[in-house]
Amino acid sequence: MSxxxxxxxxxxxxxxxxxxxxxxNELAHMLGVSIQxxxxxRWGLSIPELRKRLREVAKGSYGQVSALQKEEWIGxxxxxxxxxxxxxxxxxxxxxxLNSTKVARGHYIFAQxxxxxxxxxxxxxxxxxxxxxxxxxxxxxxxxxxARAFISRKKDNKFIVRVTSKVQDETIFQxxxxxxxxx
Numbered sequence: 001m002s003x004x005x006x007x008x009x010x011x012x013x014x015x016x017x018x019x020x021x022x023x024x025n026e027l028a029h030m031l032g033v034s035i036q037x038x039x040x041x042r043w044g045l046s047i048p049e050l051r052k053r054l055r056e057v058a059k060g061s062y063g064q065v066s067a068l069q070k071e072e073w074i075g076x077x078x079x080x081x082x083x084x085x086x087x088x089x090x091x092x093x094x095x096x097x098l099n100s101t102k103v104a105r106g107h108y109i110f111a112q113x114x115x116x117x118x119x120x121x122x123x124x125x126x127x128x129x130x131x132x133x134x135x136x137x138x139x140x141x142x143x144x145x146x147a148r149a150f151i152s153r154k155k156d157n158k159f160i161v162r163v164t165s166k167v168q169d170e171t172i173f174q175x176x177x178x179x180x181x182x183x
Contacts, residue, residue: 008033009041020053021078021089021146026168074111075147082122085150088112097141104139109165109173116149117161117177125182129158133175143167157181 008031015022015030024042028035042049075090090112092104110133118126139145145165153160157180165173 005041008037009045012038012041013045013047016047016053021050021144023050023144073115074108075115075145077116077119080119082120083151084120085148086116086120087149088116088147090145090147092139092141092143092145094141101138102141104141104143104145106135109135109139109145110175112145112147113149113163113165113173113175114177116147117163117175117179120149120151120161121159121179121181123181126159127180127182129178129180131175131177133173136172136174137170139167139172145172147173 011031012027015027022030024035024038027038031038039049047053073088075088077086077088079085079087090108092108094102096104096108098105110131113133114128114131118128145167147163147165149161149163151159152162159179159181161177161179163173163175163177164171
């Protein structure tokens with residue numbers, strides 16, 4: 001194996017450890033190689049493609065959610081620490097967009113954030129009381145939205161959850177949710 005290849009594969013592993021949500025296209029750009037080279041390197045290192053990596057991460061996370069069933073989710077839950085923080089990913093498909101512009105309908109972005117906020121409250125029934133939200137820019141078909149949420153305050157059965165959603169490193173949505181633990 002050439003020193004260039006071994007160094008590249010080492011970087012590939014490091015990048016995926018830091019951010020397992022990177023696509024082959026993003027990795028190719030970061031490494032300065034073709035997508036095919038990234039795929040060959042992943043194959044040689046037995047690293048699955050993005051969808052399989054996400055499925056593996058998500059398998060362990062859904063079991064921790066009390067307030068929502070897996071089929072009620074918008075987005076894929078990839079990390080959850082009930083009572084603390086969580087991460088979900090939403091890949092915007094054509095069905096989620098307006099026909100004329102291919103811009104994602106806002107209710108999908110909101111629903112992803114709301115599902116994540118509700119899931120942090122470790123109870124059987126959690127409901128959104130209020131939400132203060134801000135859309136920062138349109139999201140287009142094919143983009144991947146990564147939502148990160150954390151509980152910023154808790155008093156009795158009331159939780160303040162803050163959610164920031166990004167496409168790559170650009171914030172596209174922010175929300176502050178008041179979630180009530182009912183049961």
